[in-house]
Amino acid sequence: MPYLKGRIVKLLTDYFEDDYRRIQHAISVLHHAENIMEKSDNHDPEVVIAAALLHDVGIKPSEIELGYNNGKTQEEYGPPVVRALLTDIGFPVDKLQKVVDIVGNHHSPSRYDYPELAILKEADRIVNRQEERR
Numbered sequence: 001m002p003y004l005k006g007r008i009v010k011l012l013t014d015y016f017e018d019d020y021r022r023i024q025h026a027i028s029v030l031h032h033a034e035n036i037m038e039k040s041d042n043h044d045p046e047v048v049i050a051a052a053l054l055h056d057v058g059i060k061p062s063e064i065e066l067g068y069n070n071g072k073t074q075e076e077y078g079p080p081v082v083r084a085l086l087t088d089i090g091f092p093v094d095k096l097q098k099v100v101d102i103v104g105n106h107h108s109p110s111r112y113d114y115p116e117l118a119i120l121k122e123a124d125r126i127v128n129r130q131e132e133r134r
């Protein structure tokens with residue numbers, strides 16, 4: 001899909017508005033995911049880019065509806081949001097379910113044997129560790 005990264009960055013920033021911390025987190029996760037992709041194969045870069053940028057979108061509805069968020073609520077609230085956002089920009093339908101599955105499984109033991117899920121989890125771990133040190 002042309003300009004996929006630009007399109008999803010716009011989705012991300014429109015969605016999180018002035019929540020700069022979440023926006024920056026997603027961009028850092030994409031950065032590390034791209035580094036990991038250089039050293040691996042058998043992954044679909046479009047799936048990794050979409051999952052890296054949008055993996056935490058469940059945080060917002062979880063905080064609005066429950067007043068808090070955690071790994072479990074992110075996995076619950078994230079998938080329908082990601083599906084709606086990516087459908088809006090015409091993200092390839094054959095790749096959509098994989099992104100949705102990844103977002104719904106990024107904080108718990110992997111239920112899917114997708115290389116893209118492993119890449120996202122590793123990139124998110126790196127960034128979460130860096131952010132904890134700050």
Ligand SMILES: [Fe+2]
Pocket residue numbers: 025029055056124
């Ligand atoms: Fe994250």
